[in-house]
Amino acid sequence: MRLSGVELRRLRLPLVAPFRTGLGQTSVRDALLVKISTPDGEGWGECTAMAEPTYTSEYVEGAHHVLRHHLVPRLLAQPHLTAEGVGPALAAVKGHPMAKCALEMAVLDAELRATATSLAHHLGAVRDTVEAGVAVGLTASLPELLQTVGCFLEAGYRRVKLKVQPGWDVEPVRAVRERFGDVALHVDANGAYRPGDTEQLRRLDAFSLMMIEQPFAADELTAHADLARQIRTPVCLDESITSAASAGLAVASGAAAIVNVKAPRMGGYLEARRVHDLCRRAGVAVWCGGMLETGVGRAANLALAALPGFTLPGDLSASDRYYRTDITPPFVLHDGQLRVPDGPGLGVEVIDEVVEACTTSVEHVGRD
Numbered sequence: 001m002r003l004s005g006v007e008l009r010r011l012r013l014p015l016v017a018p019f020r021t022g023l024g025q026t027s028v029r030d031a032l033l034v035k036i037s038t039p040d041g042e043g044w045g046e047c048t049a050m051a052e053p054t055y056t057s058e059y060v061e062g063a064h065h066v067l068r069h070h071l072v073p074r075l076l077a078q079p080h081l082t083a084e085g086v087g088p089a090l091a092a093v094k095g096h097p098m099a100k101c102a103l104e105m106a107v108l109d110a111e112l113r114a115t116a117t118s119l120a121h122h123l124g125a126v127r128d129t130v131e132a133g134v135a136v137g138l139t140a141s142l143p144e145l146l147q148t149v150g151c152f153l154e155a156g157y158r159r160v161k162l163k164v165q166p167g168w169d170v171e172p173v174r175a176v177r178e179r180f181g182d183v184a185l186h187v188d189a190n191g192a193y194r195p196g197d198t199e200q201l202r203r204l205d206a207f208s209l210m211m212i213e214q215p216f217a218a219d220e221l222t223a224h225a226d227l228a229r230q231i232r233t234p235v236c237l238d239e240s241i242t243s244a245a246s247a248g249l250a251v252a253s254g255a256a257a258i259v260n261v262k263a264p265r266m267g268g269y270l271e272a273r274r275v276h277d278l279c280r281r282a283g284v285a286v287w288c289g290g291m292l293e294t295g296v297g298r299a300a301n302l303a304l305a306a307l308p309g310f311t312l313p314g315d316l317s318a319s320d321r322y323y324r325t326d327i328t329p330p331f332v333l334h335d336g337q338l339r340v341p342d343g344p345g346l347g348v349e350v351i352d353e354v355v356e357a358c359t360t361s362v363e364h365v366g367r368d
């Protein structure tokens with residue numbers, strides 16, 4: 001296919017409640033969506049970069065800029081574009097995986113719609129529902145944490161991830177264990193600890209956690225491998241895994257017993273599938289990460305999470321976990337599960353009126 005134009009659209013989407021992590025607080029999502037036009041139809045993609053470059057170096061203004069000036073022009077110049085060809089066509093631009101992922105998602109959507117194939121089927125899905133998990137941010141107090149977790153369990157979530165950081169780890173975990181028993185529980189530190197914190201992290205071994213996610217900074221592979229030898233709780237890596245190559249290194253070095261596969265961090269869903277394949281061959285369990293996606297990115301994540309190696313519940317919540325009104329028909333929990341979209345492409349239809357109502361800017365980039 002050949003692209004005729006790309007629309008870069010910013011949306012302002014208030015969250016139902018602020019989401020606070022050690023990286024900062026998000027109350028409103030400044031979402032960046034791309035819509036591609038081709039002679040065969042359209043495709044949508046979502047860039048998950050947040051407002052500030054605190055999770056990784058990407059942030060929404062920067063992603064918008066690199067898309068506008070460096071990535072979209074390269075795709076527009078391709079005479080025969082395929083989804084598989086997006087990564088190679090953009091490889092000369094270093095970094096910016098979330099921006100690249102948005103474009104690959106849109107090309108996948110358009111290409112698969114044209115052949116009436118679902119993304120889930122295309123990626124190799126083996127299930128039509130996936131178990132939902134919920135990420136709970138830092139709260140101001142333990143009672144507030146217990147109330148929040150209680151509401152999610154009542155809604156049907158069967159796995160809870162708690163954000164932790166130095167000063168907010170053993171006590172919140174203990175409180176949740178004492179109140180809610182043996183609920184599937186894991187913690188995520190977003191790199192907030194230092195290698196010298198091993199003794200404190202070992203104290204979490206008492207609570208039978210499914211995993212501790214990304215205790216140290218992204219480039220601390222050796223420290224993660226050392227920690228994994230000294231604690232019983234399995235170590236999962238998120239920020240450290242940026243490609244199949246880095247996943248291979250992390251697995252081989254013993255730094256990751258579990259991998260959070262988050263496609264936007266890896267430049268797209270095709271690289272995410274390669275990470276899945278590598279981990280599966282190595283016997284390493286994976287789960288699907290989330291970045292407060294709208295229905296567009298959430299649909300793609302559900303397709304990915306339906307692959308056979310995704311044996312642990314991901315950060316895949318119902319749309320109402322984050323948005324009162326989503327830009328697609330909402331994903332709803334049924335008995336703790338979410339349905340994997342099976343329609344063509346991403347399998348969701350964007351609701352134009354909602355998109356228009358939330359839009360703060362639209363930019364059209366065409367061929368000169």
Ligand code: NPG
Pocket residue numbers: 023050055134135188190238289290291292293315316317
């Ligand atoms: O449910 O989509 C979700 C969010 C899950 O906690 C979540 N994401 O570190 O994985 C993460 C984290 C995150 C969210 C990080 C937003 C940065 C920004």
